[in-house]
Amino acid sequence: MSTATIARPMTNSLTAGKLPRGSSWFVLVGSWLIFGGLFAILHASGATKDFNIIGTIFFGTVFFDVVIYVISLLVEGGRRATDRLVTSLVATAFIIALLPLVSLLWTVVANGLGRMIQPSFFQDSMRNVIDAGGGALHAVVGTLEITGMATLISVPIGLLAAIYLAEYGRGHLARGITFFVDVMMGIPSIVAGLFAYALFALIFNDPGVRSGFMGSIALSVLMIPVVVRSCEEILRLVPNELREASFALGVPKWLTVLKVVLPTSLAGITTGIMLSIARVIGETAPLLLVCGFTASMNYNLFSDRMMTLPVFVYTQYANQGANPQPFLDRAWAAALTLIIIVMLLNLAGRIITKVFAPKYGR
């Protein structure tokens, strides 16, 4: 549109005083480019070692918030400008939350993948290893045994309690259990570890007692409330018509629960249990206290120290040898293994829900 012509075309009253469409995206990419250039100059001048991609995105996004506010204030006026500012701030919050996630996953994969795919990592323990080599087999075995035992303890208790809350529970006891289950979800994991220690130290009258089973007890304290909450919610989703139909056929209540309610909600319950396993399998603090750490294989859950993957990550980092690199490599590899296990559990849970969930008309 040339300014020279006097007869200007009539301005569209619907778009007048508004920024053109997509201008926020344009400004966002522009401010990323500006800060990318800035950090590239810093990098080229040797002030920083690497090109600072996180800094680019962070400062670029913050800069975008300011710029879009000013532009909008000039063109669109105060109210619209505030709206744009909040929109960009909200998006900024999301981007800021993504930065640590991406950075963390990238770091773990970049540092851990090389060591994890070496076969020795899942074939050897750390016995008599003081430098390179060795593996996390003892930690993997320990994690599987301890978490498996915790699941064996938590699932029956948690599922039965959930059935009580969903099918039977009325009155004070039910309300008390619901409330304290919620409260129990917030128990710090380390307190669960201390509880298991205090319990077994009293029973065996030995302040140095350590075993894998104590770890299972500690994890159960953390796991039971998660199982109860997720199972209860799933059981409440079962339509009442199914129960009523079963009662009308003269089926006793306990058989109705076992043969009608539970099979209907089986997929959801499986998912809930998998998510609760995912929740506790990465717990470090309680296992560090009550299972201790060791470099050797230990298949016996009921005696002696037992290594687990999270504790393996911690000890490899905390007790580095004279040559730290192999220790760091093992720590990252174990961290990657742990993340992969947790994500697989989460993914499997979600897939089970998606595929097997009964179809209600919701």
Add this chain to the structure above:
Amino acid sequence: MTAGTTGATKAKLRLGDRIFSSSTILAGSIILILLAAVAAFLVVQSIPALVAKPGTLPNNASNFWVYVWPLVFGTIWAALIALVIATPLSIGIALFISHYAPRRLAQTLGYIIDLLAAVPSVVFGLWGIVVLAPFLQPFYTWLVTNMGWFPLFSGPVSGTGRTILTAAIVLAVMCLPIMTAICREVFLQTPRLHEEAALALGATRWEMIKTAVLPFARAGIISAAMLGLGRALGETMAIALVLSPALVVNFFLLTSQNPNTIAANIALQFPEATGVTVNALLASGLVLFVVTLAVNSVARYVVNRRKAFSGAN
């Protein structure tokens, strides 16, 4: 069913019914007993530390409360900083997912934030010490040189970046998923008609949120913050790895002399502890238990008063 037999006939009590219902009641009661047992065993094991003579406690503390005070301070201070960082962020993210992002993307974005909850805390700790601390250290140096007059930022600056601010940032990232999940749920509960009424009156999207969504969600936001606080108070490994602790009580964010937290102190000291030190650590764990129990109870009470939403699941 004949018309003659009116009045409720009582169902026959079967053996299976009785066994099944009492075993569910038993399982429910076990949970309550478990919680009581946690408290009871911790109390029993703490007593030797509470009555310990001066000189036997670690750090030459004259009594248990002198020993635990810097740790309590550090725990609350770190959690509060984390909360200050995480609360606005999680409100923003929740708003983004519930009211700004395209409908089709919203659920996926929610999953992405939930991914943060899937990362074990020890991995967060490792990331914090290896990546985040060196990344932040230059900014800390800059802050201390240029903003050192501000009491929180006074030096000397930590050379490693392993300060309480770094630890609190890691904590904040770890609290984000639960806080975002609750905020999101509450924001979605806003009556649709309120939102539409605000928009119909010519409000911009932000004005609609300010007048319809936020007032409705205030209680939910508060309880989300408190649940996040509960999580931050009890977080162990991230702090144990990231923080470089000292036996101090101060508010400085950027120095290498940082107050330690209860949980991290237990994790660091417990493997080598003997005698009364073990009891002292257990007693400090009891203090942590009581604090988090109180915080969580209040938060849950606030959540439960509004039965409409179920909380953090």
